[in-house]
Amino acid sequence: MQIAVLTGFVLAILVPLLSRCCGSRTGLVLALYPAAVAFWLVSLAPEVLQSGGIYFEQAWAPSLGLSLSFWLDGLSLLFGLLISGIGTLIIIYASGYLHGHPQLARFYVLILSFMSSMLGVVMADGLMTLFVFWELTSITSYLLIGFNHEDAAARKSALQGLLVTFTGGLALLSGLILLNVVGGSWSLQTLLSDGEALREHALYLPMLLCLLGGAFTKSAQFPFHFWLPNAMAAPTPVSAYLHSATMVKAGIYLMARLQPGLGGTEAWMTILCVVGAITMVVGAFLAIRFTGIKKVLAYSTIMALGTLTMLLGIGGEAAMIAFVTFLAAHSLYKGALFMVAGALDHETGTKDIDEMGGLRRAMPVTALCAFVAALSLGGVIPLFGFVAKELMFEVVLDAPRFTGFLIGMSLLASVLVVAAAGIVALRPFFGALKPTPKEPHEAPLAMLAGPCVLACLSLVLGFMPWLAGGPLLAPAASAVMGAEVVTDLYLWHGINTALMMSMFSLCVGLLVCWRWANVRAVIHRFSPILDRGPEAVYWKLMDLLVRVAEWQTRLLQSGYMRNYLILTLLTFTGLTGYTLLVRHGPEFDITLDVRLQEVVVALVTAASAIMACMMRSRLAAVATAGVMGFGIALIFLLFSAPDLAITQLLIETLTVILLILVLFRMPQFSSLSTPMERARDMLVAVSTGVLMTLLILTVLAQDLFTPISEYMIENSVPLGHGHNIVNVILVDFRALDTLGEIFVLSLAAIGVLAMLRLQAKEKKAP
Amino acid sequence: MKTGTLILTVAAQMLVPLQILFSLFLLLRGHDEPGGGFIAGLVVAGAFALHQFVNGPEATRRLLRVDPRDCIGIGLLLGVGSAFPAWWQGEAFLTAQWWDVLGFKLSTPLIFDIGVYLVVLGSVLTAVITLTEVDKDEA
Numbered sequence: 001m002q003i004a005v006l007t008g009f010v011l012a013i014l015v016p017l018l019s020r021c022c023g024s025r026t027g028l029v030l031a032l033y034p035a036a037v038a039f040w041l042v043s044l045a046p047e048v049l050q051s052g053g054i055y056f057e058q059a060w061a062p063s064l065g066l067s068l069s070f071w072l073d074g075l076s077l078l079f080g081l082l083i084s085g086i087g088t089l090i091i092i093y094a095s096g097y098l099h100g101h102p103q104l105a106r107f108y109v110l111i112l113s114f115m116s117s118m119l120g121v122v123m124a125d126g127l128m129t130l131f132v133f134w135e136l137t138s139i140t141s142y143l144l145i146g147f148n149h150e151d152a153a154a155r156k157s158a159l160q161g162l163l164v165t166f167t168g169g170l171a172l173l174s175g176l177i178l179l180n181v182v183g184g185s186w187s188l189q190t191l192l193s194d195g196e197a198l199r200e201h202a203l204y205l206p207m208l209l210c211l212l213g214g215a216f217t218k219s220a221q222f223p224f225h226f227w228l229p230n231a232m233a234a235p236t237p238v239s240a241y242l243h244s245a246t247m248v249k250a251g252i253y254l255m256a257r258l259q260p261g262l263g264g265t266e267a268w269m270t271i272l273c274v275v276g277a278i279t280m281v282v283g284a285f286l287a288i289r290f291t292g293i294k295k296v297l298a299y300s301t302i303m304a305l306g307t308l309t310m311l312l313g314i315g316g317e318a319a320m321i322a323f324v325t326f327l328a329a330h331s332l333y334k335g336a337l338f339m340v341a342g343a344l345d346h347e348t349g350t351k352d353i354d355e356m357g358g359l360r361r362a363m364p365v366t367a368l369c370a371f372v373a374a375l376s377l378g379g380v381i382p383l384f385g386f387v388a389k390e391l392m393f394e395v396v397l398d399a400p401r402f403t404g405f406l407i408g409m410s411l412l413a414s415v416l417v418v419a420a421a422g423i424v425a426l427r428p429f430f431g432a433l434k435p436t437p438k439e440p441h442e443a444p445l446a447m448l449a450g451p452c453v454l455a456c457l458s459l460v461l462g463f464m465p466w467l468a469g470g471p472l473l474a475p476a477a478s479a480v481m482g483a484e485v486v487t488d489l490y491l492w493h494g495i496n497t498a499l500m501m502s503m504f505s506l507c508v509g510l511l512v513c514w515r516w517a518n519v520r521a522v523i524h525r526f527s528p529i530l531d532r533g534p535e536a537v538y539w540k541l542m543d544l545l546v547r548v549a550e551w552q553t554r555l556l557q558s559g560y561m562r563n564y565l566i567l568t569l570l571t572f573t574g575l576t577g578y579t580l581l582v583r584h585g586p587e588f589d590i591t592l593d594v595r596l597q598e599v600v601v602a603l604v605t606a607a608s609a610i611m612a613c614m615m616r617s618r619l620a621a622v623a624t625a626g627v628m629g630f631g632i633a634l635i636f637l638l639f640s641a642p643d644l645a646i647t648q649l650l651i652e653t654l655t656v657i658l659l660i661l662v663l664f665r666m667p668q669f670s671s672l673s674t675p676m677e678r679a680r681d682m683l684v685a686v687s688t689g690v691l692m693t694l695l696i697l698t699v700l701a702q703d704l705f706t707p708i709s710e711y712m713i714e715n716s717v718p719l720g721h722g723h724n725i726v727n728v729i730l731v732d733f734r735a736l737d738t739l740g741e742i743f744v745l746s747l748a749a750i751g752v753l754a755m756l757r758l759q760a761k762e763k764k765a766p
Numbered sequence: 767m768k769t770g771t772l773i774l775t776v777a778a779q780m781l782v783p784l785q786i787l788f789s790l791f792l793l794l795r796g797h798d799e800p801g802g803g804f805i806a807g808l809v810v811a812g813a814f815a816l817h818q819f820v821n822g823p824e825a826t827r828r829l830l831r832v833d834p835r836d837c838i839g840i841g842l843l844l845g846v847g848s849a850f851p852a853w854w855q856g857e858a859f860l861t862a863q864w865w866d867v868l869g870f871k872l873s874t875p876l877i878f879d880i881g882v883y884l885v886v887l888g889s890v891l892t893a894v895i896t897l898t899e900v901d902k903d904e905a
Contacts, residue, residue, distance in 0.1 A: 058853065058856070059857065059858035059859070060858065060859050061858065061859070062858050642800040643800045643801075643802065643805065646800060646801075646805050647804065647805055647808070650805060650808035650809060650812065651808065653812060654808060654811065654812060654815070654890060657812075657815050657894065658893060658894065658897070661894065661897040661898065662897065719862075720797075720862065720875075721797070721862075721864060721871065721873070722797035722798055722875075723797075723798040723799070724796060724797055724798050724799055724800060724801070724802065726802070727796045727797050727801070727802040727879075728797065728875075730802060730803075730804070730882075731797075731802070731803070731875040731876075731878045731879050731882070732862045732875045735848075735849075735860050735862075735875070735878055736860060738845075738878070738882065739845050739846070739849075739860075739878075742841065742842065742845055742881065742882055742885040742886075743842065745885055745886065745889045746838045746841075746842060746885055746888070746889060748889065749834075749835075749838060749888065749889035749890075749892040749893060750835075750838075750892075752892065752893045752896060752897075753835070753892055753893075753896050756896045756897065756900045757896065757900070759900075
């Protein structure tokens with residue numbers, strides 16, 4: 001399982017090599033990976049059905065109870081298949097859409113990394129595993145939205161998406177930690193098996209709010225929905241994949257995953273139903289406000305995400321079946337529609353629906369795909385979307401709470417969505433042929449395969465919904481429900497209220513589509529109000545953030561080394577000194593048991609420190625500071641720590657070299673500080689020194705903990721196979737710390753490089 | 767910066783190879799005796815810094831063959847890479863693995879140590895060489 005998930009990252013590393021040897025066929029080769037994952041998932045399906053799930057665990061940091069663990073059950077299987085199946089089509093599609101793009105390889109790297117991250121999210125069992133993959137999807141999404149990084153608007157949108165999802169990610173992290181505190185485990189499977197304890201805990205509400213904060217931002221729920229339409233700055237394959245079929249559903253997935261454990265309570269139902277319903281209507285309403293084809297689709301995606309949230313909020317067996325059916329149907333038709341939108345953009349050169357018309361002759365296959373997918377979006381019989389919509393209406397009619405509100409909202413939303421479907425599928429293809437920036441012609445085969453397959457699936461599953469119902473949707477619904485659910489899907493439900501609602505929304509929706517221009521004119525009158533939406537709040541907050549940053553930078557970042565040092569040392573002295581004096585009290589006893597050589601070395605060290613402060617030339621100051629360093633090295637030697645002594649000596653040597661290199665760049669040495677300043681500096685220095693001395697004396701006098709050095713000494717040879725304990729600690733016992741340190745060192749080097757190089761460039765090009 | 771005087775040139779010719787050798791010695795014996803990747807990295811960085819004082823940054827770059835920045839990258843990769851063999855064995859991340867190859871003790875800590883060595887070497891030299899080169903650009 002880990003191999004299936006992580007192969008994408010390995011492949012991403014190999015893409016540059018592959019694209020060199022495979023040329024334009026790279027896309028097809030890479031598409032084999034998601035295809036293989038899809039087949040693998042299908043082959044596992046019977047086992048998952050039978051046993052309820054497959055588990056895999058790899059210890060990560062066992063002492064903290066953390067592990068890399070995956071759990072494949074019905075829900076993960078459904079999501080996994082959507083990710084890998086649509087992923088296969090998207091990669092093939094992208095090889096046509098971005099054909100000849102100079103940075104196609106970069107695109108593949110990112111999309112493969114995203115694919116792996118997304119598979120990780122839906123299969124993760126460990127809370128931290130989930131979180132890591134979750135954040136990885138945010139990062140890859142950021143890079144993909146900003147793929148055209150020379151476009152300022154794309155960069156801005158990418159940053160907006162990143163900030164919104166990362167803020168949510170922080171909430172999610174707090175939520176997951178609370179979940180661990182409450183449930184006492186890092187494993188989702190264990191946690192969810194005892195939902196009662198989670199729901200009745202005093203921390204239930206804060207935990208729920210944090211987790212939902214993560215889910216709502218990721219899945220673009222109101223009032224966080226504004227980042228998704230802006231994310232359409234990404235190339236269309238990305239919009240089709242990340243921002244309709246997969247990533248935005250990660251939040252939905254999280255809520256569905258947590259539903260057996262946290263769901264069903266008053267708070268859960270209220271929040272999810274209300275937010276979901278509002279999102280649904282807001283999304284559908286905004287969809288018909290714009291003329292950009294991708295914007296319309298993006299807002300209708302928000303509508304779908306709202307619907308899914310609402311269904312999860314309503315709860316119950318029927319709602320879960322409706323949830324999984326709607327989820328699958330939406331991924332199929334929305335993926336197809338986005339790919340159609342990309343084909344239109346690619347072949348006509350415009351994204352504005354108003355500029356397109358009569359394209360059915362020039363692009364017959366695209367038109368057919370668009371038509372079928374839009375029928376499914378509008379929920380017209382006999383498409384799969386119709387099945388999903390019927391189920392949704394039936395659930396809403398039987399909703400235990402807010403029934404009237406939910407019926408009204410869903411009817412309104414579906415009217416508007418029918419209109420949006422009509423706008424996307426009818427307007428560009430019918431009517432009079434309009435001149436477009438490019439001479440329109442049929443899209444290449446690679447770009448037709450995806451929408452064709454997805455549209456066909458929508459049609460086939462519409463006639464035979466039981467094909468998906470039994471083997472795929474039932475286990476998924478059971479996983480969301482937390483109990484066995486029997487799914488019996490069929491196309492024709494008879495003439496009932498739900499059908500009436502469908503017919504009504506279809507008629508009114510088509511009417512709206514027909515009079516679209518008039519409707520838009522009416523909406524346009526309200527735009528001063530609409531422009532004051534949550535996005536305006538976001539920009540206000542960003543402004544505030546920048547202003548606070550400016551203010552604190554001016555306050556703290558003076559650019560003078562001495563100010564930084566004073567600030568750092570005073571903070572350290574103040575905080576540590578406070579703790580030391582108030583909490584512990586400086587208790588120690590001084591026993592003077594020193595040898596002569598120690599006294600000599602100590603005196604030399606101290607004397608050179610004082611001398612360094614009094615020197616009148618830079619070089620002399622550096623040299624005396626060096627003497628002090630060598631003195632310290634000698635002390636290390638006297639107390640038999642040869643490794644420390646060697647390191648200290650080498651560091652001193654290199655410091656002198658670096659300082660001399662820097663000194664060449666300095667102006668003449670002159671007395672810059674006033675006597676007052678020197679007195680202040682001395683005060684800071686002396687207080688830090690006194691504190692350190694007190695601290696060490698106190699630590700030596702009090703045994704707060706048993707020292708861990710015993711363990712290191714005893715286990716160095718048997719476990720670490722080495723006699724040099726320092727080295728064994730560095731590369732074995734505490735290797736993770738060392739790894740962190742070498743990363744810090746590298747960053748420092750890169751910092752030096754960037755600072756010097758950039759400065760040099762600026763000087764050259766004034 | 768001026769290249770070195772006669773004394774420095776002669777001293778460097780003899781010292782630089784010795785220092786490089788000594789650093790390798792320190793690196794390999796580090797697990798049992800004083801030494802290790804960090805110290806050895808500092809020693810070899812000192813050697814190249816000396817070489818650079820005498821012969822100038824271009825000559826040092828030629829001698830190194832690899833850009834110091836790439837050294838950092840390779841070192842980090844080795845460091846991270848040494849975490850994986852344990853994974854293969856089904857043990858926790860970064861658990862040390864030992865292999866006996868023709869009587870030599872090979873291990874992931876050794877790979878890790880070489881990574882540390884390269885990172886230290888790369889970082890110090892990046893700073894030293896860049897400082898000198900920028901100086902020269904401005905002169």
